[in-house]
Amino acid sequence: MSKKLYLLFFLPLFSFSSFSQSKIKFDLVLKNGRIVDGSGNTWFRGDVGINKGKIVEVGNLKSVNYHKTIDVQDLIIAPGFIDIHTHIEDDEKKTPTADNFIYDGVTSVITGNCGSSNIDIKAYLSFITTLRTSINIGTFIAQGSVRSAIMDDSNQAPTVEQQKAMEKLVERGMKDGAMGLSTGLIYVPGTYSTTEEIIGLAKVAQRYGGIYVTHMRSETAKIFEAIDEAINIGKSANIPVEISHLKIGRPNLNRSAEALQLIAKARSEGYDVTCDQYPYTASSTSLRALIPTWALTTKDSTYHERLTDTVCRRKIVNEMLADAAKRGNKDFSYAVVAFFNADTSLNGKSITQINKQYGRPQTLEAEINTMLDMVDRSWVQMVFHGMNESDIEIIMKYPFTMFASDGSIREFGKGMPHPRSYGTNARVLGRYVRENQYITLEDAIRRMTSAPAQRFGLKNKGSIRVGMDADIVVFDDKTVIDQSTYDQPHAYSTGFSYVIVNGALTLSSGKHTGVRNGKVLYGPGLGR
Known part of the structure; x- marks a missing residue:
């Protein structure tokens, strides 16, 4: 893991355009908003001009040539939220409009987490391009899927030839646009995999600028050993580490501070380790x-x-x-x-x-x-149901924690899914920012936007700044809230007025427009 620390916060992202406003034609202008630009800096009043899918002006836009204007009347204008931990494979085919994400302010997701992904990354991303969804989509190449492709259901350590074959699959995935390598070490075949086996694959991802994201071997009794393993993989492969959905279950409830100390210690030694969280005291996985x-x-x-x-x-x-x-x-x-x-x-x-x-x-x-x-x-x-609120608070207040749903695209009304797919961001903004005041509005938005964009190399995402992609969310910070519950999960978040994806109005006056203007998010190794 590189001994370069990625701070992921409070960067000076706001800038004004040097172009003459009178000469610019805008497809859309958002007027009179309170802009939270994604940097973590305090909000400021202003307007945002959009043209051809890009932010082309930020400031006081008076005499401008525009096709459409929306007076947002002092609502918050923020970058579209980036959900770095999702599981959307197959669901995107059924519901390409991704309504549950759009209604929660999400404009970009990364799938292929927890050791499970499509093996042919090129084919998958080509499929996404053809499908046309309402959100931007990227993917990891997953260790579990790679292992199954080469070793089937074997619980043995790989032979030298099998290890090389797996590394070639990871290399191909990275060259085809994967964001990095994911593992799910409580799931087969991840449970069969040795640390050394994973290090070998992580080294390949690292060569192509990737990151290692992990659902660790334990989030309960052996969580501290699991964190140590994740950090060791990062150190040995010289690759940044993202600990997915960090949480603490029995018998280690109320020990989240100790878990964070392991991450903080690694960072103090120069190793690049961060984590993400969903704001719920229940998890969801297979029986x-x-x-x-x-x-x-x-x-x-x-x-x-x-x-x-x-x-x-x-x-x-x-x-x-x-x-x-x-x-x-x-x-x-x-x-x-x-x-x-x-x-x-x-x-x-x-x-x-x-x-x-x-x-x-x-x-x-x-x-x-x-x-x-x-x-x-x-x-x-x-x-x-097995976590507690105090651990949620402690993990949330850690500055290197981002927010991610661990959710999927939902068919409205089907099953009794975890509410996180519908309400993660609105819950953070409504319950934990406005009501509990665990963190500030600006910091929460930073963790949903510029922090994940920087972390995963999405150079044109995550900030309200001239030249960035026009992925934007407009919401009322006084009313935004999650509506999805465990008993009634199929309920969209409220308080979001507009969601713009690559310049296209996808949520307008609180209603999904049906527009599908999402694009593929490619990883750093594409074409190398």
């Missing part, structure tokens, strides 16, 4: 995440074999009982079904409720067997 690592597999047929083998199942149950005891869980009421394709009537119910509905004993072991039966039937996406 399989509760199954012991040794029993995990990428193949449903193998799961069925293991779960129907009496000896193997007994071992799984015993280890899950021990893990629950370690975490202090007396039942699984904290685990709520988001999507269960085999029986959608169970969506929104906890494992405890489902176990009772099945007429089984109200014991921890019975609930574990209920979970295993569900896993054997089909994929189960869950919402896990």
Whole structure:
């Protein structure tokens, strides 16, 4: 990892154009706004002129030639929000308008996180170009997908030839425009992967200017060891590290400051480590995440074999009982079904409720067997309630924390998904900035805009400045708020009046226009 620190904050981004206003033709002018330019600096009153998808003027635009003007009447004008941690593959086909993101002020997303991505980056980004979505989209090349492509379901360390083959896939992905390398080390096949194996792939991403983003091996009992591993990978591969959705679960609740100290120590030694967060006390992932690592597999047929083998199942149950005891869980009421394709009537119910509905004993072991039966039937996406507000606050106040939803493009009304896909940014701005005052408005917007833009090499994104892409959000800082809840997740954020993507009005007067003007976000290795 380079011993150059990327400060990611409070940079002087605001500038006025030297062009004569009278000679410029504007496609759109935003008048009378309070501009929060993304730098972290205090807001100022002014206008923004847009032409051909670019910001061409910032200041007091009086006598100008314009096609359309919007008087925003003292609302906030800010750069469009950049969500660096999403999972949108396949969902973008169903809902290319990405309504849940647009209504939350998001103009750009990066997918391919947590070790899962398309392997053919060139083909995927070409598909995105042809599809035309309402948001800008970039992607990582994912270690788990790369490993599966070369090694299938093997839980062994790679041979020299297999390691080289994986490195070639990463190299091709970086040359085709990937932002960097992602891992998901609680998921198969990431669980099988050694630190050295990952370092080898990270070195390839580093050669092409990429970053290493990781869903660590643990966010609960072994979180401190997991942070150390992430930092070690960065040091060994000389690559910047982004710790994804940093959070603290049982049995380490209230120890977030210790986790941040590990990051701060690495930074003080000159290593480039940052993190991101979603502002919720519940997480969301597969029900399989509760199954012991040794029993995990990428193949449903193998799961069925293991779960129907009496000896193997007994071992799984015993280890899950021990893990629950370690975490202090007396039942699984904290685990709520988001999507269960085999029986959608169970969506929104906890494992405890489902176990009772099945007429089984109200014991921890019975609930574990209920979970295993569900896993054997089909994929189960869950919402896990298990964090606390004090850790959210401490992580949020750390200056090198950015905001990211860990969400996806949602089909409105389908399932009981985590509310983060709908409300991450509005929740930060409404609950944590305005109500709780954990951080300032300007700092929150910096973490949503210029910080991720700089971090991931999006040179034309993330600031209200002449020459930048016209990705802009206009909102009321006095009313902006998330509406999505765990019980009623399908609700768009409110308080956003306008969202502009590459100069095109995509949200106008609080309504999606249907415009699909998003573009591909290419990584630093493109064409090298």
